[in-house]
Every structure is written in C-alpha cells, then in structure tokens.
Amino acid sequence: MNVSLDAKHRLIRLACEVRKHAYAPYSNYLVGAALLTKEGAIFSGCNVENASYGLTCCAERVAIFKAVSEKALEWLAMAIVTKDGGAPCGACRQVMNEFNSDLLVLLGDEKGNLLREMTLKQLLPDAFGPYNLNLTHGLNATT
Ligand code: THU
Numbered sequence: 685m686n687v688s689l690d691a692k693h694r695l696i697r698l699a700c701e702v703r704k705h706a707y708a709p710y711s712n713y714l715v716g717a718a719l720l721t722k723e724g725a726i727f728s729g730c731n732v733e734n735a736s737y738g739l740t741c742c743a744e745r746v747a748i749f750k751a752v753s754e755k756a757l758e759w760l761a762m763a764i765v766t767k768d769g770g771a772p773c774g775a776c777r778q779v780m781n782e783f784n785s786d787l788l789v790l791l792g793d794e795k796g797n798l799l800r801e802m803t804l805k806q807l808l809p810d811a812f813g814p815y816n817l818n819l820t821h822g823l824n825a826t827t
Contacts, residue, residue, distance in 0.1 A: 687761045
C-alpha cells in the first residue's frame with residue numbers, strides 16, 4: 685500500500701515530538717519513532733534507558749510493542765528521528781522483520797526533515813524470521 689508524502693511528513697513530525705520524551709540521561713542520544721498501521725493508527729515511542737544499561741529499550745521497539753499489545757499487527761511505515769537521521773540498530777531491524785519484512789522505514793532529523801527512506805529488506809537482507817521456523821502467521825510468511 686502506498687504511503688503519501690503527506691503521511692510520511694506527519695509520521696516524521698510525530699516521531700520528532702515523541703523524541704522529546706526520550707529518557708536518555710546516560711547517552712543523551714534521543715530517539716523518537718512513529719509506526720503507521722494499515723488502518724491508519726499511529727503508535728509512537730521513545731528510547732527508555734536504565735542505570736543497568738542493558739535494560740535500555742530503543743524507541744522503535746517501544747513503538748512496536750505498544751502496537752502489538754494493542755493487537756495492531758499490520759504496518760505500513762515507521763519513521764525514526766534522531767539528531768541527524770541515524771538508522772535503526774540491528775536488534776530493532778530484527779524485531780521489525782518479525783511482523784513486516786517490507787516495512788517502509790523513514791529516517792528524519794531533529795528539525796523534522798525527512799532525510800532518507802528505504803525498505804526493511806534493504807536494511808536487513810537475507811533475514812532470519814518466522815518462515816525459518818515454519819511459522820506462517822500470515823503477516824510475514826516469506827521471510
Ligand atoms: N537507540 C534507539 O532508540 N534506537 C536505535 O535504533 C539505536 C539506539 C537508543 C538506545 C540508547 O538509549 C541510545 O539510543 C544510545 O544507544
């Protein structure tokens with residue numbers, strides 16, 4: 685399904701806003717994410733760090749887990765905003781792949797510029813996923 689330029693900019697703006705809620709006192713690296721579902725709902729998230737560093741959760745996974753916990757499993761696009769348009773970490777790419785290997789990923793900066801866009805397949809080629817475990821849950825059956 686196509687995502688209009690308007691919708692892309694809206695997602696980036698929302699990711700920019702939620703990035704302000706990031707709890708990142710250790711790294712000071714603020715990240716915001718906004719996930720658009722096929723129904724048009726948007727789930728947002730920011731990174732949440734912890735004094736026990738390994739417990740930190742990335743913004744992308746916060747948004748994804750919020751969506752999944754609301755039974756919103758079909759997604760079109762995710763916008764990710766950092767200071768300068770940084771790309772998502774490997775762990776988040778893997779978690780995205782669980783649900784949609786064709787997810788459109790939009791990268792933006794703190795000024796709200798949409799800098800780059802790519803598919804998850806480009807970010808995570810030859811992925812390991814549900815298909816490898818013979819799970820065909822209908823969302824991501826071919827990866
Ligand atoms: N971080 C994210 O939120 N998303 C990513 O894709 C990369 C890293 C966060 C985790 C941590 O709070 C901070 O950025 C520095 O790694």
